[in-house]
Amino acid sequence: MEFTQKHWAVVGGGILGMQLANRLAQQGQQVTILEAGPALGGLTAGWNAGELAWDKFYHVILLSDTALRGLLREIGLEKETRWVETKTGFYTDGELHSMSDTLEFLRFPPLSLIDKLRLGFTIFYASKARNWKRLEGIYVADWLKRLSGERAFDKIWLPLLRAKLGESYRQTSAAFIWATIQRMYAARRTGLKKEMFGYVEGGYARILDGFARHLRAQGVRACTGFRASRVVSNDRGEVIVEDEHGNRSVFDQAILTVPSPVAARLCEGLSAEEAEKHRKIEYLGVACASLFLKKSLSPFYVTNITDQSPFTGVIEMTNIVPASRFNGHALVYLPKYAKSSDPIFRMSNEEIKTGFWKSLKAMYGKLAEEDLAGFRVARAPHVFALPTIGYSGKLPPVSTSLPGVHILNSTHIVNGTLNVNETLLLADRELPGILQAGRQQQYNNITINQSPQNQ
Ligand SMILES: Cc1cc2nc3c(=O)[nH]c(=O)nc-3n(C[C@H](O)[C@H](O)[C@H](O)COP(=O)(O)OP(=O)(O)OC[C@H]3O[C@@H](n4cnc5c(N)ncnc54)[C@H](O)[C@@H]3O)c2cc1C
Structure with missing residues (x-):
């Protein structure tokens, strides 16, 4: 069945919302992005500290970020990317050590040679492992201690886990470190000899500016300063999005890219089971x-x-x-x-x-x-x-029981780490299913409207 042009609301104008809008517009759909912040970009947005401006949160691009590099090409910025080889330090026992190559790793004083060999083996093993589902059943701390030993865990893995997870590493499964190591090795897998970090001249502000212009050129509307406070479906199968001042807009379909607890609060009509799944995400x-x-x-x-x-x-x-x-x-x-x-x-x-x-x-x-x-x-x-034990089995569905309402956000990244590249891949992977659910709903609406009691 053909999907006629529909008016879509994308609630949340971070990278995910922007990419969904981009792809929907490319498929001939009419799209309005509703974003609470003063500009598009979410976590990638920039700001000023005094007279100097850069990204609010630090962002780099990896050579292996092929989806992101594809987007930069699409918006005419790939040639503006600068690539740099970087060094990594470790601050341990009150001293700063360089750990940027194999030699420095072998010289790293807090670990014995055996510790280092076990650590090296752990990384090699994780880079080759394919069965991430099995690792979802094991706590990351247990898995790393077993493979690398207590000392390498305390001196290397624990600071790395704390750096990304705080104390919540205790609840996290081994799939987290697997995904992190896979990302580190992605460049090598794609035939590149080493990983480098890149940035676009002007930072993410420049990327967002180019992306927003690209969206406007395709007819996408962006309403910034619109904080959605309620999303409901009416009996004609339309979706009504209300902001915190009570302003209401009507759409055929809506995709919410906001965090799960926010989505559960906005969509009062979700089934108890769906709402619970969103609320339980940690x-x-x-x-x-x-x-x-x-x-x-x-x-x-x-x-x-x-x-x-x-x-x-x-x-x-x-x-x-x-x-x-x-x-x-x-x-x-x-x-x-x-x-x-x-x-x-x-x-x-x-x-x-x-x-x-x-x-x-x-x-x-x-x-x-x-x-x-x-x-x-x-x-x-x-x-x-948090990728907790058995995480992939706890995911809420993308297309919800509310007609025309879809919730897609970073919780749906199951065997990867959070980054812009994964976010873009997520949009491309899930959009066909969202369009299919929308088509099915259009068919249901036609059937209802043509039934004898509606004629
Ligand atoms: C410290 C830090 C460092 C990072 N470093 C990197 C890096 O080096 N490389 C990399 O690739 N990635 C990095 N990332 C990850 C990257 O920023 C994210 O993967 C990406 O920005 C996620 O985009 P998103 O659209 O899913 O989410 P978000 O950016 O969170 O977008 C959600 C949007 O919804 C909006 N919203 C919320 N509530 C409402 C509402 N009620 N109504 C309307 N709008 C609403 C928000 O304002 C926001 O704009 C980093 C992230 C952080 C925090």
């Missing part, structure tokens, strides 16, 4: 400080931290993007991943600044008070769903 959020410093901290893009610290890693963006872009300042991000119930989400910016700055100065002795040229904190309480 999310991890992030509070992430952006600092502009008058001097560089280290040559490392990422520094993993083994010692106790209020932040879970140090990301020095200006080891990828030249500092000349920021008047010679170093741009450093200090993320702390935590559940939305963590006190960090209730702390004031000043409290976070005091704690983070004190710890950073203790780690890097050369920092003085006057080196801090800018400080700002971004918070996102719902960033990604």
Whole structure:
């Protein structure tokens, strides 16, 4: 059955919402994006800290991000990508170590040769393993301790897990580390010798600008500052989206890309089972400080931290993007991943600044008070769903029991890590099913409207 042109609402204008709008428009559909923020982009959006501007959260592109590179080509920005080889540091027992190549790894003092061999074997084994479903049944900490040993777990794996999962690593399955290692090795699998990190000149602000222009050229409308507060279906099979001021818009279909707890709150008419599935997803959020410093901290893009610290890693963006872009300042991000119930989400910016700055100065002795040229904190309480034990069996359906309403978000990334490339792949993978459900509903509406009692 042919699908005639319909008017779609895409609620949530992050990368996922933008890509769904892009693909729907390319299929001849009419699309309106409803986004709560002041601009499109969600987690990839940019901001200013003082007079300097960059992404709110640190973002890099991998050589193996083929879907993202395809999008950059589509919007005319692939040639604007700059590629850089980066170094990684480890801050352990009060000292900063480089761990950027095999030789440095072999010299890394906190581990014995046996520890290192076991660690190397774990990475090799995970890069070759294919049965991620089996790994969903094992806690990541148990799996890594068994393969690498207690010491390598404490000195290497634990800081890496904490850097991305906070204390929630305890509930996470081994599928998480499998997906992370698979992403690290993706470049090699696609025939590239090594992985490099890239960025587009101008950062994500430039990508979002190009993407938004591309959408406008295809007739996609974007309503920013529209915070949806209710989504319902009426008896004609239409979807009504209401904002927090009570303004209502009517659509034929709606796709919500907002986090699951928000989607469950907006769609009051979901079945109890669907609503429960959304509410039960355990999310991890992030509070992430952006600092502009008058001097560089280290040559490392990422520094993993083994010692106790209020932040879970140090990301020095200006080891990828030249500092000349920021008047010679170093741009450093200090993320702390935590559940939305963590006190960090209730702390004031000043409290976070005091704690983070004190710890950073203790780690890097050369920092003085006057080196801090800018400080700002971004918070996102719902960033990604924790890959808990048996996660893929707990997913809510994409097309819901509410006619015309679909909920698709990062919870539906099952055997991958959260990143823009996976997000774009998710849109392309799920859209055919969404269109099919929409077609079926159009057919049902015609059948209802043509039934004798409606004539
Ligand atoms: C600290 C950090 C570092 C990262 N680093 C990288 C990296 O290096 N490389 C990489 O590829 N990826 C990275 N990512 C991941 C990347 O940012 C995400 O994969 C991607 O942005 C997810 O897009 P999304 O559209 O699914 O979600 P979001 O960006 O969260 O979009 C959801 C949108 O819904 C909107 N919304 C919420 N509620 C409502 C409502 N009621 N009404 C209307 N709109 C609403 C929000 O404002 C938001 O715009 C990073 C993420 C973080 C947090």
